[in-house]
Amino acid sequence: MTDHPIKSPRKLIEVALPLDAINEACAREKSIRHGHPSTLHLWWARRPLAAARAVIFAQLVNDPGYQQGGGFKYGKNKKEAAIERKRLFKIIEDLVLWENTTNEEVLERARAEIRRSWREVCELNKDHPQAAELFNPDKLPALHDPFAGGGAIPLEAQRLGLEAYASDLNPVAVLINKAMIEIPPKFAGRTPVSLLQSRQGAKKKELDLDREWPGATGLAEDVRYYGAWMREEAQKRIGHLYPLVEITAELAKERPDLKPLVGQKLTVIAWIWARTVKSPNPAFSHVDVPLASSFILSSKDGKVSYVQPMVAGESYRFTVKIGTPPPDAANGTKLAKANFGCLLSGAPINTKYIRAEACGGRMGSRLMAIAADGPKGRVYLPPTDAMENLARSANPEWKPDLRVTTPCHDIDRLPMYGMFTWGDAFTSRQLVTLTTFSDLLENTRERICKDAIEIGIAGDTDKGLDAGGAGPRAYAEAVTVYLAFALDKMADLGNSLVRWEPIAQCPRQMFGKQAIPMIWDFAEANSLGDSSGSWKIFIDGLSKALAKVFEQTQSWFSGCASQADAQTQTISSGKFISSDPPYYDNIGYADLSDFFYIWLRRSLRTVYPGLLATIAVPKVEELVAASHRHGGKEGAEGFFLNGMTLAMKSLSDQAHPEAPITIYYAFKQSETSADTGTVSPGWATFLGAVNEAGLQLTGTWPLRTENSSRMIGQGTNSLASSVVLVCRKRPADAPSISRREFIRELNGVLPEALDEMTKGSGDERSPVAPVDLSQAIIGPGMAVFSKYAAVLEADGSPMSVRTALQLINRFLAEDDFDSDTQFCLHWFEQHGWTESVFGEADVLARSKSTSVDAMKEAGVLQSGSGKVRLLKWAEYATDWDPRTDTRTPVWEALHQLIRALKQGGESASGALLAALGGKAEAVRQLAYRLYTLCERLGQAEDARAYNELITSWTGIESAAAAAPKPAEQNLPGFE
Structure with a gap:
């Protein structure tokens, strides 16, 4: 392979993305529930479909820019490339819109672009010795997600025309992925069995057989019909427990x-x-x-x-x-x-x-x-x-006796309060109800199979889903997989840890976040009623979601979901890779999913005997840094590093060499520290695993994939981004460099990268919001670090990722402002808006080549009675005119802009910006600097003001461009 290098053009994701459009779509999608795959079954920390769709597309489409290297030339000149890139951006902008999720015209445009790029690559590599094996122009490689979780990535790969492979160690995740990418295509376009069976013997003209049932709409109708039958049967058995x-x-x-x-x-x-x-x-x-x-x-x-x-x-x-x-x-x-x-x-x-x-x-x-x-x-x-x-x-005949895993920070409150087994989390009536519906699933399977045989559904009657069947038995099992999901939803809202919501006036599910809190006064929903928490609501919602999500699913779609350990799996061989691995110790997936597994195993063990063979979800091998499993934090970190390194090495070795690997990493608030920026055990360990696996970063993108209003983020200033790492295999002959050489290269790369991030680059890249800057700067820094076999310290030992991150993060703390602003920055870092003694301020001012009196005259601080304090933006003069101000520190200009934005909107701040002339760039840089500082100091309200200015910057600049010339402006009051 080294003797015959593959000619691989840079991909769009390695050059540019329309971040604003993607982020806006992701934020919008988080508030959508009806018709979203997440409504089929709960999974924690799902990536938005919009993000997965955009990332896969940009990962596989060639960037049009001119490039050369590796013995080949490819692309267009700069002007042509910009035009072509804009066209590709338009495809992404259309692709990420929620209303286009199943829009076949939009999806086909994206598929055609992926196929075109693939054919270009095949043409470039037609003389490669392995061309027949690696570069078949008539067949795209498949895409594999080895940490498939909730299934967003495999589903979107399938929608984009790729064979989709999903694997996960967790059997609950595997079942979700089977329901997403395996089952719908297998039965796409089928007329509902319930319709045919209920009208058997009627005259053909009386049947609704001419209606088309695209995608999984027929399957969804059977889920609704047989789900309603189950409710009727349950009413006969346990209706007395739910009286009027x-x-x-x-x-x-x-x-x-x-x-x-x-x-x-x-x-x-x-x-x-x-x-x-x-x-x-x-x-x-x-x-x-x-x-x-x-x-x-x-x-x-x-x-x-x-x-x-x-x-x-x-x-x-x-x-x-x-x-x-x-x-x-x-x-x-x-x-x-x-x-x-x-x-x-x-x-x-x-x-x-x-x-x-x-x-x-x-x-x-x-x-x-x-x-x-x-x-x-x-x-x-x-x-x-x-x-x-x-x-x-109520006297339940069966109660789950699986013990709740302890200690686990997500669920350890249950055993503290006497709930030692999962069965203890339910009331007796809830257990009777859940076991009744679980028992009815077997009866329902038998009835669907019988109905399917009677109406002559083709296929092997005895071959089930697990054996690849598509006949009566397999179809009956498929319907009951979704009915079992409805049972899991009922368990989530039918336990004694469900709270009553007095505003919405309904029960709220136990899993409002990735943990199980103790609930003292709980709501026991009427499972046989018509409101929240009832079987009817779950079936109606699930069947509608199934029909909507898979409305355009085609029978030619190909998907496979299987249980596999990411460290040892061989499924990735020759496939493109996009994945969303576990985030260090963020979520205890295995411990939490036992709650659902007990019901899925009881209901579907005869359908998937191998997958559901274990009594509980596998935990020992789970790639999370769980201290309670590995003898403390140090052991947990070592386990995570070793395991994730093996998993990443597996991907690096097996992935198709033509396209980069994309990996999501979602931050939590604690990963931005006061002293070192974005350096945490989880982040450093994860990047260490990526680097140790022989992968080098070729791009990073902060995607705002989290909803700031989610329960776990309410009332906090938590980070809102996932970072997508774009990786390629590092050349085997990559050299090593010294620490000094590494720092020299950082000094050459990071200032330019930081400038581009905060300014943006026209149509190709939007400015990075302050909340995301500490993550985003890691990309170009780690790209330098990871392209070398090692960065060697003075003693010859390899530099750790943690040290590299600290060196990268220091660039966010550097500034080069005027003397007054330098004083204000350092004073603010020490005292914020509170006052302190004049003597201290005088010493600091002298060291910055300014004076307290001069800054008081400038209007940035208040001084008197031996005390000094900085003025807040709301205290700045409303009649300020920069055209006549003889001393205008960048600090003053920034806070005047914030005041104008708060009081007069973008038009007012735009008029002020137009009059500031050459200070605009320094003001923007200071806003970033102060946002980062406020985050570290825990001053959320102040941080929000700086973030609002930056996120409004494009609009402010537009308003400034449209503002009258300075001589025509009436700035004071902004009339």
Whole structure:
């Protein structure tokens, strides 16, 4: 291979991307639920489809720019390349739009471009000794994701016309991928069995057989039909556990608002319970007192409802009131954090006591309220003994006995509170319901298979999905895979860790984030009802999503999902690679997914006996840095580094040599540190694995793939990006260099790269937002580091990735501003906006070749009574005119621009920018510098102001260009 190098043009992703369009599409997609693949089955930290689609396209399409090297020339001149690149960007911009997800015209344009690039590559390499093996112009290589997870990457590869291969160690992830890329193409275009069977014997003209059922729409219709049949059957078996609630005249005496409903029977939406423990007060130690975090049932204006405890001696009961609640109702019986108060005596109930009671099997529950579906919306009713006794009468025949993995930071609260097995997370009625539907899946499979045979569906009757079948049995199994997903969704909303949401007035699923929090007052949804948490809602949503997501799936689509360890798999051989590996210790996938695995295994073990053979999800081999599995942090880091290195080495050795490998890495907030920038154990270890595997970086792109409003990010200043690493195999003969040579090369590369990132480059690259800069600068820096076999320290030892990252990050801390601004920067870093003594300010000012009085005159600080402090942007003069100001530090110009943006929008700040002349670039650079500094100091509000200025910079520049000439401006007040 070395003697005959492959001629591989640079790919678009190695040169330029329309980041703004991709980021906007990703942010929008995070808020979409209906018709999104994520609604089929929950998986944690899915990449947006828009990001996966754009990355794969740009990874496989040749960049049109002229280049030479490796003994060949390719491409167009600069002007022609820019025009061609803009055309490719338009394809990406159309491709990432949510409404074009299944737009066949848009997808085919992208497929045609990928095929064209592939044929160009094949032509370039037609004389290569391995041309027949590697470069068949009539067949694209497949794409493999060895950490397939939620399946976004394989699904989008398939949509873009590639054979898609997905593998994962986790059987839940494998099942999700089978449901995404294997099953839909296998049965694409099929008329629903339920339609044919239910109309068997009717005259042909009476049948709806002429209708086309594109993609998986027929499969989706059968999921809906047989799912509805399961609900009917479940109603017969367990309907008595879910009775209607009658509004009695006696109840209406306490609640006049219920008088119009007297005699009516309402469908229950949910029963709302509070956990209980024995009172720690000896006088009431025989009483189970409630641990309620809130008594609010509805906070909707005009319909506020709340639980009112009624204490009588040594007992209490709950009633429900409407109207303005007492001030303490929002806190229930909670005092602080996990501490509660005894409802009867007020005695504090601390966490230690609660955990001891729970682990001793003495934690119980008591019904607080009933939420029902009334003629005009939600109706909240007090509990009854009959309702509570009925719930307790449920007697499950099976209970999951798989122990919850501990210690695990994502789920370790369950065993702390007496939930030692996954079965302990469910009430008795919930267990009866889930096992009933699980048992019905076997009956449903048999019925679908029988129906399919009766109407003459072709194919081997005895060959199932796992054996590659496509006949009656395989089809029946396919439908029940999706029905089993509905069961998992019901488990997620049908357990005792589901909270009641008083704003939306419905239960909220347990997995609102990548962890399982303890819930004190929980909502038990009516699984046989018509509202949130019911089987009907899950089936309707799942069938609609199946029809929408796979509407354009073609029978010629090819996909394969299998269980494999990324460290040892051989599936990648000769394939393109794009993957989203685990993020160090970020999410305990295996521990969390046991929750779903127990139900999937019970329901589908006869369908996939090999995949679901183990009692639990494999954990020992899982590539995450789990301290509890590897003897502490050091052992966990070593395991992750070694394992990820093996996995990356496997990809490097097996990947098709023509295209780069793309790897996603998602940051968490702690990965930006105060002293070293973006250097963390996870990030450094991951990059170390990539480097050790013999991969060199040829590009990095910060994609804003996370929704800032997601639960885990609410109220935090968490980073919003995934970084996509673009890697190629490092040449075997790559040289080594010294530390001094490495720093010299960084000094030549990083300033230019930083300038390009913060300025952007016209149509080809948008400016990188400040929140992403610390990640983005790593790309060009690590590109220098990773192209060498080693960077050698003075003692001859190889430089660590951590050290390299520290050297790269220092560039973000450098500045070259005027003296006044230098003073303000250093003062702000020490004191922020608070005041300090004049003497300290005077010494610092002298060292910066300025004076306190001069800066006071300039209008950037306040000085008096022996104290000095910097002025905030809101304190700057509104009549400031840079044309007449004889001393305008960059600091002043920046904060005046922020004031103008906040008070007058982009037009006002644009007019001001136009008058600043040559200071514009320095102002922008200072905004980046201050954003980074505020992030490190934990000053989120200040950081937001600088970030807003930069993200509005393009609009401000446009407004500046359109502003009147300085002589025509009326700047003060911006009239």
